[in-house]
Amino acid sequence: MQKRWLSLLIGGVAGAFVTVAWIYLQNDIHRNYLDPKLPFQVYTPPRAPDYARPTAWHLNPQMAGYYADPRKVDVFFVHGTTFNGGRDWLARIDSKAVDQDVHAIHLPNYAAPFAIMGNVYAPKYRQASLYTQLTLREDAREARQFAYRDVEAAFRAFLSQRKGGRGFVIVGVEQGGVLAERLLRDVVAPDPELKGQLVAAYLLETLVPERQFGSEGLFTPACLSRNQVGCAVSYLSVEANRPDKALQRQQKAVYWEGDRLEPLNAQKAICVNPILGGLSDESADAKRSLGATNATGLEWGVEPALIPRKVSARCVRGLLLVEKPGSSSFQDAGTWEDQRKVNAYNLFYGDLQEDFQKRWTAFRTIQP
Numbered sequence: 548m549q550k551r552w553l554s555l556l557i558g559g560v561a562g563a564f565v566t567v568a569w570i571y572l573q574n575d576i577h578r579n580y581l582d583p584k585l586p587f588q589v590y591t592p593p594r595a596p597d598y599a600r601p602t603a604w605h606l607n608p609q610m611a612g613y614y615a616d617p618r619k620v621d622v623f624f625v626h627g628t629t630f631n632g633g634r635d636w637l638a639r640i641d642s643k644a645v646d647q648d649v650h651a652i653h654l655p656n657y658a659a660p661f662a663i664m665g666n667v668y669a670p671k672y673r674q675a676s677l678y679t680q681l682t683l684r685e686d687a688r689e690a691r692q693f694a695y696r697d698v699e700a701a702f703r704a705f706l707s708q709r710k711g712g713r714g715f716v717i718v719g720v721e722q723g724g725v726l727a728e729r730l731l732r733d734v735v736a737p738d739p740e741l742k743g744q745l746v747a748a749y750l751l752e753t754l755v756p757e758r759q760f761g762s763e764g765l766f767t768p769a770c771l772s773r774n775q776v777g778c779a780v781s782y783l784s785v786e787a788n789r790p791d792k793a794l795q796r797q798q799k800a801v802y803w804e805g806d807r808l809e810p811l812n813a814q815k816a817i818c819v820n821p822i823l824g825g826l827s828d829e830s831a832d833a834k835r836s837l838g839a840t841n842a843t844g845l846e847w848g849v850e851p852a853l854i855p856r857k858v859s860a861r862c863v864r865g866l867l868l869v870e871k872p873g874s875s876s877f878q879d880a881g882t883w884e885d886q887r888k889v890n891a892y893n894l895f896y897g898d899l900q901e902d903f904q905k906r907w908t909a910f911r912t913i914q915p
Contacts, residue, residue, distance in 0.1 A: 838897025
């Protein structure tokens with residue numbers, strides 16, 4: 548009996564070792580496949596977008612001839628990573644696969660919460676590949692730095708083209724949030740007129756350093772309540788029961804130091820709880836959640852069904868730890884690559900919608 552127990556124990560340990568080894572081996576295999584194997588310094592980037600043309604935008608109310616309601620606020624939206632990589636460091640703006648993922652996942656889940664009271668402008672840009680999000684290699688960071696030039700050009704085009712009245716909102720998701728972070732620092736913060744017109748910035752699934760974006764931040768302060776304007780909502784959500792994912796996210800986080808992306812390392816990051824609408828380490832229980840949804844595949848303009856009172860969240864050491872519904876609609880699915888991109892659902896859709904509308908209302912009451 549004792550020998551049998553010992554055999555089972557040895558077998559279990561060996562099985563666990565093989566499983567862990569396979570996970571690491573699988574990760575290495577996928578990363579190796581996505582690696583362009585060409586230094587970025589000698590890489591030829593794809594053709595630059597021309598933001599005077601409709602083909603350079605996923606959404607542009609002015610160019611599409613949509614009615615831009617002046618009672619709404621203009622929203623500049625920068626999507627996250629949809630390009631896996633392989634031979635290329637950067638995505639082409641005419642990629643059908645990229646377009647499909649942006650329109651199926653990013654717009655309905657992450658831009659749509661801002662559409663009821665917002666005119667959403669969403670540029671295409673030569674995004675850095677998924678591979679660059681999985682490593683801190685110098686050339687990977689250079690590819691991500693390169694992507695910023697498109698986003699800044701698109702933002703300046705947005706400022707000249709937009710049809711709404713006073714005020715604007717910036718929204719960036721994951722890679723797009725990191726790029727929007729620099730927009731705030733380099734374009735908005737130094738310009739008193741632009742800074743005064745910023746209703747709010749939403750850096751979703753993004754870690755930003757407290758010394759730059761804290762409540763007394765150098766550039767755009769973190770939001771303390773939902774009545775505050777000219778501030779930033781920033782968080783990176785991780786499942787509360789996955790400390791391994793939390794560690795991985797922190798290890799790969801970067802921030803802007805001058806025109807370079809540097810590892811965030813042990814710097815403290817801000818965490819604005821989207822359920823509470825402000826910086827807080829208070830635990831927001833599920834009954835305060837205004838609605839999670841999986842809007843993937845919905846056409847633009849179609850309102851998804853929200854599931855309220857099912858998500859709890861708390862900021863812990865700069866990360867937003869969440870408890871989410873057990874429904875299959877909120878489980879990570881798809882390929883190995885898909886599981887390392889932004890979620891194909893939004894646990895805080897209703898909370899962001901409410902947050903945005905309250906800040907826009909507050910902004911209008913203080914504007915002449």
